[in-house]
Amino acid sequence: MDFLTLIQLLDSTVRLATPLLLACLAGLFSERAGIFDIGLEGKMLAAAFFSAAIAALTGSVWLGLLAGIAASMGFSLLHGLASITFRGNQLISGVAINFLAAGLTVLIAQDWFSQGGRTPSLMGGARFEPITLPFAENLGTVPFLGPIYAELISGHSILVYIAFLTVPLTWWILFRTRFGLRLRAVGENPAAVDTAGVSVVGLRYAAVMICGMLCGIAGAYLSTALQAGFVKDMSAGRGFIALAALIFAKWRPWHALYATLLFGLFGALETRPDVIQAIFGIKVQGALLGALPYVMTVIILAGFVGKAVPPRAGGEPYVKER
């Protein structure tokens, strides 16, 4: 395998890791506050549809992005209502959200566009175009570092850079601000937070809404940057891979970056069987490679390679003592 192939492979790794990273950080906020969220998939799908639909109708990808975020946050509100206000089962609520999104997106797409559950192809300003970073063209000729800068770092859509900047931002919010401390506390011991006079319900809603916002960006990226338009079920299990990455990262922001990059690499390799054959000398089935994130997560969960311990109050509705 030559250097250029490697750069191409890493380039598609970055592109495939971006939605996983955003969704993974989304789940991180929610689960750190004690709200399990298996509805990441549904929220991404809803956001993917609404951003593509609004972008197609208005011609503005930024309005599309806002619509996607709004749709995703709407589902987050529903999740909050079910799991915080009505103290229902968070897992069941997540399952319902996934199905609701899968059904509604196709239903509305058919009603608005009559194209068999898809949106029209997005063109021009209705899509996030790749950004060429300064000097990328001039520096491309520099040996080794040049191609890395020009091909790998430059030339992604703005959402990719936003996603990568969200990692330090998340770390800073969670571990360096008062809000972050309280948010983590509410996922470990909500009663203590309540005793301190801080609203458990308010904090959990805040976390769930941040989760919705990030899922919204992830979904918008799928339909307006990675691809040009929405197709049925386009999230294709990415919400669950993000969930797997979250466990893999043991609910920590920087590790979430590494985990999603690793799973992104698996995705990139899946489309390049020739590269796998060149490196390992054997033909690996794409289908089996696609299952690798899930298998690795089960192994991590089983605690054979360092145990993954979720936030202690995760999944438990908080009932104030009277």
Add this chain to the structure above:
Amino acid sequence: MEVMPKWAEVILVPLISLLLAAILSALVIMAIGEDPIAAVQLMVTGALGSTYGWGYTLYYATNFLFTGLAVSVAFHAGLFNIGGEGQAMLGGLGVALMCLLIPWPHWTLALIGASAGAALFGAAWAAIPAYLQAKRGSHIVITTIMFNFIAAALLNYLLVNVMRPQGSMDPASARFPEAVHLPTLHDLLAPIGISFSKAAPANVTFLIAVLACVLVWFLLWRTWLGYEIRSYGKSEPAAKYAGISPTAITMIAMLISGGLAGMMAINNVMGEAERLVLNAVEGAGFIGIAVALMGRSHPFGVFLAAVLFGFLYQGGAELALWTNIPRELIVVIQALVILFTGALDNMVRMPLERLFLMTRRGSG
């Protein structure tokens, strides 16, 4: 604390939840510019207006009976098995291996063999998440989700690379021999003089599914094991104190659950397709969640809910055929049922409880 009388708990709460889901579904149909009443009429005639419609309704109901019972048994042990989809896929593999590798002389023997294969493979697929939950504390919801994806990848690999007959392009196994053909309801009812549609796929498996309902009821409420499963699900510390082993109950409940989900394959793989195809389960594993929630995890409730979902499925197919409403409407209805009977249960329950408390205070 019993705030509500039993009839309100068992009938009123699910009925109100269902009504809310129905109202919202009607609003969705209106929002996409169709008439909900006409849609319901079309669904009723399509799904229940002929023996052909009934044949499909009962065929789907059979699938949902197995997956609904599977989710219910796990619920009683306090476990949420989202892995019905993967377990049913593996059940299909068990059925296919049994039907293809063993030359059965008669369908009755083949049915016993295939049921055993389906249950065994389904249970095996549930065994790993169950073991990890019982022994290593890994959350069963996450592991069963992961196992659904692993099952899909495994089946994809096996069908494309191993089980596909030479020269065939579809990712599917070879056709099963004629001897393992299961009698359809047409074949069963014709000798007693009832004419039933020949084209519909409902088959003898429906009777097995009904039998499974009775057996699950007997297991849960009339045996020592069922008592242990239910007490463990109600309170883990109390069950432990009573000498019930959490490991054993988690394993047994999940093995039964996985086995039931796997058994679905005798309906769709052996009874209908007569070969193993990709994505044979078609989401029935997930519908089991809605069915179990709606049926309050009681076999009789599961039966009613499974028939209702069978009706929705067949009716939805008719809608997609004759109107502009896509099949995905059923997915929306399914989501609303899960939402209202599952996650938003307290939204219905809390005001009702307050109401009953008020009337009690008024009379007492």
